Amino acid sequence: MIPHRRLFTLLAAAAVGLLSAALARGEGSPPAAPLAPPASFSAIADPAELSAAYFAELSKVLTSPRCTNCHPAGDRPRQGDAARPHQPPVFRGPDGKGLTSLRCAMCHREANFDPAGMPGHPHWQLAPAEMAWEGKTPREICIQIKEPARNGGRSVEDLIAHIGDDTLVGWAWAPGGGRTPAPGTQAEAKALVRAWVESGAVCPK
Amino acid sequence: MPAISLTINGRPHGPIEVREDLSMNDFLREVLGLTGTKFGCGAAQCLSCAVIVDAADGTSATMPTCVVAAADFDRKKIRTIEGHARDGVLTPLQTSFITHFAFQCGYCTPGFLAEGQVLLERLEKAPIARAEVERTITEALDGHLCRCSGYVKYHEAVRDVILADPKRYLT
Numbered sequence: 123m124i125p126h127r128r129l130f131t132l133l134a135a136a137a138v139g140l141l142s143a144a145l146a147r148g149e150g151s152p153p154a155a156p157l158a159p160p161a162s163f164s165a166i167a168d169p170a171e172l173s174a175a176y177f178a179e180l181s182k183v184l185t186s187p188r189c190t191n192c193h194p195a196g197d198r199p200r201q202g203d204a205a206r207p208h209q210p211p212v213f214r215g216p217d218g219k220g221l222t223s224l225r226c227a228m229c230h231r232e233a234n235f236d237p238a239g240m241p242g243h244p245h246w247q248l249a250p251a252e253m254a255w256e257g258k259t260p261r262e263i264c265i266q267i268k269e270p271a272r273n274g275g276r277s278v279e280d281l282i283a284h285i286g287d288d289t290l291v292g293w294a295w296a297p298g299g300g301r302t303p304a305p306g307t308q309a310e311a312k313a314l315v316r317a318w319v320e321s322g323a324v325c326p327k
Numbered sequence: 328m329p330a331i332s333l334t335i336n337g338r339p340h341g342p343i344e345v346r347e348d349l350s351m352n353d354f355l356r357e358v359l360g361l362t363g364t365k366f367g368c369g370a371a372q373c374l375s376c377a378v379i380v381d382a383a384d385g386t387s388a389t390m391p392t393c394v395v396a397a398a399d400f401d402r403k404k405i406r407t408i409e410g411h412a413r414d415g416v417l418t419p420l421q422t423s424f425i426t427h428f429a430f431q432c433g434y435c436t437p438g439f440l441a442e443g444q445v446l447l448e449r450l451e452k453a454p455i456a457r458a459e460v461e462r463t464i465t466e467a468l469d470g471h472l473c474r475c476s477g478y479v480k481y482h483e484a485v486r487d488v489i490l491a492d493p494k495r496y497l498t
Contacts, residue, residue: 210372210470222449223442223467228390229371231399237348238369238394 151297157182157306160317173317173324180314181260181326183285184267188294188304192248193255199248200256203302218248239299245290250274264325278323286312331401335361336410345397352376354397355407363408365434369393373472377438379406379445387448389441408437411444419491420444423484431475438471443485450489450496457497460489 158179166172183189191200197214198207215221220228230246249255252272255263266272267281276284285291286308294304304311318324332341335355345354355361355378367375370393377389381404390405411418417425420443430436446467455463464485473481489496 209370210374212470221466221469223389223446224470225388228388229394231395235350235394235396235399237396238350238371240371240394 151300152302154295154303154307155182155305157310157314159310160313169321170324173321174326176314176318176321177264177324178260178326180285180311180318181263182305183294183311184255184263185258185260186294186302186304188297188301189291190256193253194248195254195256197251205256214248214251218250219246234298236298241293241297241299241301243290243293247290261326268323268325278319282312282315282319285315329398329401331398333400333402334404335359336406347396347398349397351378351392351395351397351400354400355392358397361407361409363437364392365437366393367434367438367472373435374438374442374470375435375472377441377471379441380404381406386452387445389438389445406441406444408440411440418444419488420447420485423488424481427480427484427487429477429480429484430473431477435471435473435475435477439468439473439481442468442471443481443488446485447488447496454496454498457493460486460497464489 160176163172163175163179166175187200187203187205191202191205191208194200199212199214200206201208210224212224212226213221215225220226226246226248229240231240231242232244233242234240235242253266253274255266258266268278270276273281274284292308295306295308297303328344328346330342330344332339332343334340340359343358345358349358352364352366355364356366364378365375367373371391374389374391376391376393378392379387380390380400381387387406411421420440424430424436424440429439446464450463461482464482468478468481468485471481
């Protein structure tokens with residue numbers, strides 16, 4: 123007869139093993155962290171503080187590895203929740219889609235290929251170098267994201283659709299392969315961007 | 328199950344039903360018996376599994392097969408290691424690999440050969456200056472891993488083919 127303590131250990135190990143195997147197969151991802159809705163900030167009376175609070179909440183998404191891994195500080199993307207340097211060693215290339223000999227689309231196809239843990243999307247690529255967020259504070263990202271020269275030529279109003287509707291951005295909430303999704307949902311992030319823009323797009327201090 | 332049709336080494340295959348989770352590597356090796364394409368790391372980090380994909384515009388590129396679904400290769404034209412030599416005659420690059428004893432265990436060779444061949448075909452369309460040769464070869468082979476550390480020999484083998492035919496590959 124197996125002692126209770128040992129039985130518990132065996133069952134726990136089995137559960138961890140099954141979970142790991144499932145994650146490796148991409149059958150699920152760890153749960154996303156929550157994202158507070160705009161209404162939850164209604165107690166903030168000062169309009170500027172309220173707007174900044176919206177962005178501070180949104181920055182939980184923007185600083186997630188699902189976003190920063192492809193908004194890297196250098197020319198090499200990162201990968202995984204630990205933001206390791208991408209292996210194989212790939213680089214930005216002239217169009218953000220890799221060097222001639224190692225293009226993003228060689229591995230990253232139209233959709234995730236979970237048997238290999240390979241993420242995919244039809245437009246897989248790095249964000250332009252001027253849109254690098256890695257290592258920046260929410261305030262720094264906020265200032266940057268409002269400048270068309272450093273946000274892909276967008277107005278702040280355009281950011282609502284970019285973050286809220288773009289399907290490549292949306293991959294961050296359905297990454298598969300055991301990767302932790304960006305906090306909340308894309309719809310919740312869109313609501314925060316909209317609230318931030320409509321309240322004056324104030325940056326947190 | 329989706330059915331795929333593709334051309335491999337000039338020969339049409341399919342339609343063949345494949346599971347959606349079947350990798351191209353398993354398709355080549357297990358379904359078609361084309362075992363020259365290797366399975367190495369399984370994570371597109373060594374590229375021993377790379378094959379050549381011929382695009383409709385006449386360009387070619389390598390693509391790993393271990394992390395890509397077989398279904399993604401539907402209607403593609405590809406070349407595997409089995410398709411380089413014609414009628415038993417090795418290509419100049421294959422011959423150069425042998426001359427340089429570029430491979431030891433040989434496991435990474437199909438990937439290196441595919442990448443080197445793609446580079447040669449690229450240079451035929453867009454020749455480069457002699458001064459760019461070393462850097463160009465280094466960048467082209469950069470993603471491929473060789474556990475026997477044959478990098479220098481592979482590099483030299485590719486370089487010899489380029490320099491042996493400067494009118495074709497160099498400006």
